[in-house]
Amino acid sequence: MEHAPLVRVIAQVRFPLVVAVEQRDFVAGFQEAIRPKYPVLRQELIGAVAVGPAAVAPAPPQTVWRFGDLEGHWRVSLAPDFLALETTAYSSRSDFLLRLRDVAAALDDHVGPKLIDRLGVRYIDRIAGQAVDEIKRLVRSELRGIVGTPADAHALHVLSESIFAIDGARVLARWGRLPAGQSVDPSAIEPTGEISWILDIDMFSSESVPFTVDYIVDNAERFAERIYTFFRWAVTEDFLREYGGKP
Numbered sequence: 309m310e311h312a313p314l315v316r317v318i319a320q321v322r323f324p325l326v327v328a329v330e331q332r333d334f335v336a337g338f339q340e341a342i343r344p345k346y347p348v349l350r351q352e353l354i355g356a357v358a359v360g361p362a363a364v365a366p367a368p369p370q371t372v373w374r375f376g377d378l379e380g381h382w383r384v385s386l387a388p389d390f391l392a393l394e395t396t397a398y399s400s401r402s403d404f405l406l407r408l409r410d411v412a413a414a415l416d417d418h419v420g421p422k423l424i425d426r427l428g429v430r431y432i433d434r435i436a437g438q439a440v441d442e443i444k445r446l447v448r449s450e451l452r453g454i455v456g457t458p459a460d461a462h463a464l465h466v467l468s469e470s471i472f473a474i475d476g477a478r479v480l481a482r483w484g485r486l487p488a489g490q491s492v493d494p495s496a497i498e499p500t501g502e503i504s505w506i507l508d509i510d511m512f513s514s515e516s517v518p519f520t521v522d523y524i525v526d527n528a529e530r531f532a533e534r535i536y537t538f539f540r541w542a543v544t545e546d547f548l549r550e551y552g553g554k555p
Contacts, residue, residue, distance in 0.1 A: 311552040313439075316496055318394040318430040319408050319528050323421035323519065329388040330371045338386060339375065341414035345407070346375035346384050354387075384411050389425075391415050394496075401532050405525055412521045421519045428512030429531040431539065432497055436504040439550065440485065443505055446547040451483050451507075467492060474534060477513040481538060482506070507542060509535045 328334040339349060353369040375384040381397035393408050415421065435446070443452060453466055467484035482492065483506060491499045497506060511531040517523060 312398075313433050313435045313551055314398050314431065315434045315498075316394060316396055316430075316432045317398045317404060318392060318428075318432075318496065319404070320390055320392040320426070320428050320430075321412065321415070321424055321524055322390045322426035324423055324425060325389045326419055326421060327388055329373075329386060329419060335373055335386065335418075338414050338418040339373075341418060342375055342384060342411055345410070346377055346382065348376040348378065350374045350376070382407070386415070386419075391419075401529070405529055405532075408528055409521060409525045412524045416519065416521055424517050424519050424523065426512060426514045427524060427527055427531075428510055429528050429535065430496070430508070430510040431532075431535050432509075433507040433539070434497065434500070434504050436500055436502050440503050440505050442550075443485075445544065446550060447483075447505075447507075447543055448541070451542050453484065465490070474511070475530070476515070477511055477531065477534075479534065479538065480510045480512070482508040483542070507539065509538055511535055 350373075352372045352374055354372055355369050370387055372385055372387045375386070376382060379397075382395045383393075385392040385394070391411065393404075393411055395404065398404060435443075439446065451468070453468055465485070465487060467482060467486070469480070469482045472479040472481070485503060485505045486492070488502050488504075489499050491497045492506075492508075497508065511534055513527065
């Protein structure tokens with residue numbers, strides 16, 4: 309769609325811990341491999357919470373290397389146990405998958421994880437402004453819930469969540485209306501200054517399999533196709549026309 313309300317697309321690969329990723333010298337080769345497209349590097353520390361019966365304090369913070377383009381539209385994140393590619397300027401599935409192949413190949417060459425513990429792809433759509441008032445026209449009744457009904461006048465936050473089992477994977481779908489300034493996941497869905505309606509679809513597999521670049525790209529493509537199928541079911545032809553698509 310020419311004016312698709314797609315605010316972020318994310319692909320993430322989780323793998324067994326590679327502690328050396330914390331070290332600058334170790335990630336230098338990975339940086340050089342992707343630096344032509346992602347020349348801006350920032351180091352971040354993120355907190356981790358210990359789990360289990362004896363967990364009484366936060367675990368030590370984890371280093372995450374953030375590689376970005378000059379425009380700030382694309383970001384690659386590398387941590388000791390995951391790699392993620394995300395964009396706020398999605399143009400096509402083929403472009404996204406090509407970039408995913410490039411960064412996965414760099415991960416294979418310079419970090420060398422042996423297993424994939426989890427692979428996920430996530431598409432987040434958000435409409436805001438006057439379009440939220442037209443939600444009855446834009447999305448199927450199954451996704452509207454109380455939005456557009458008399459009870460809606462008293463609702464501040466309306467969000468639904470479902471998990472589906474499809475082709476050996478899971479689809480986590482969340483949709484609904486959020487008040488201005490709020491988000492269900494600020495790291496992926498930035499709060500906005502007006503009421504918005506989101507459709508957040510995440511397809512993932514948690515099966516441990518040998519690490520190969522082809523597996524990552526082939527399954528990411530399969531997940532993206534399934535996510536589009538869900539999206540296309542969820543929205544109406546009016547939605548497609550509204551945002552420059554073809555019914």
